[in-house]
Amino acid sequence: xxxxxxKRTFDILFSxxxxxxxxxxxxxxxxxxxxxxxxxxxxxxxxxxKNNKRFLxxxxxxxxxxxxxxxxEKIGKIKIKWVGRFIRRTSxxxxxxxxxxxxxxxxxxxxxxxxxxxxxxIIIREKNGSINCLPGLTxxxxxxxxxxxSYLEKxxxxxxxxxNISFLMDLLIIMKTFRYLxxxxxxx
Numbered sequence: 001x002x003x004x005x006x007k008r009t010f011d012i013l014f015s016x017x018x019x020x021x022x023x024x025x026x027x028x029x030x031x032x033x034x035x036x037x038x039x040x041x042x043x044x045x046x047x048x049x050k051n052n053k054r055f056l057x058x059x060x061x062x063x064x065x066x067x068x069x070x071x072x073e074k075i076g077k078i079k080i081k082w083v084g085r086f087i088r089r090t091s092x093x094x095x096x097x098x099x100x101x102x103x104x105x106x107x108x109x110x111x112x113x114x115x116x117x118x119x120x121x122i123i124i125r126e127k128n129g130s131i132n133c134l135p136g137l138t139x140x141x142x143x144x145x146x147x148x149x150s151y152l153e154k155x156x157x158x159x160x161x162x163x164n165i166s167f168l169m170d171l172l173i174i175m176k177t178f179r180y181l182x183x184x185x186x187x188x
Contacts, residue, residue, distance in 0.1 A: 047113035110136030111158035121151040128159030
């Protein structure tokens with residue numbers, strides 16, 4: 001459990017090809033952040049990875065510079081510029097994590113890496129074994145309405161993923177992630 005033969009090879013190939021293909025998007029987003037939301041292009045934050053090991057996650061910066069470390073579900077009240085809203089809605093802010101994947105700190109698919117302050121989520125992952133997985137760019141909880149879930153629900157999906165991890169499951173999660181990303185947001 002926690003891995004399958006070839007997962008690391010798949011991660012390296014997928015992330016390498018993605019970085020090459022998406023490099024024009026990296027350039028455009030970097031320019032937009034610099035022009036419309038003056039400040040650093042990347043946001044780095046300590047997260048908890050496999051076996052409770054800390055690592056520095058890399059994202060495109062979508063929030064104001066002095067924003068405190070908050071879980072995604074608590075960010076709704078923060079005033080975000082249009083470029084930040086766009087890259088968050090399209091999940092483009094997550095693309096620099098392809099570098100974390102190449103470094104072996106993350107995987108394409110796995111439980112999302114929690115903040116250090118999300119102790120309850122970490123404890124449940126320790127109990128269900130999913131803390132033994134590399135954290136993922138996407139995961140089972142993400143394709144099941146991640147931002148509207150309690151940490152108990154997220155951890156439940158993480159445990160299911162850990163117990164059933166396979167190449168086919170990863171492919172299914174990747175396909176459902178792309179379907180989500182290509183679905184327009186609801187009109188309010």
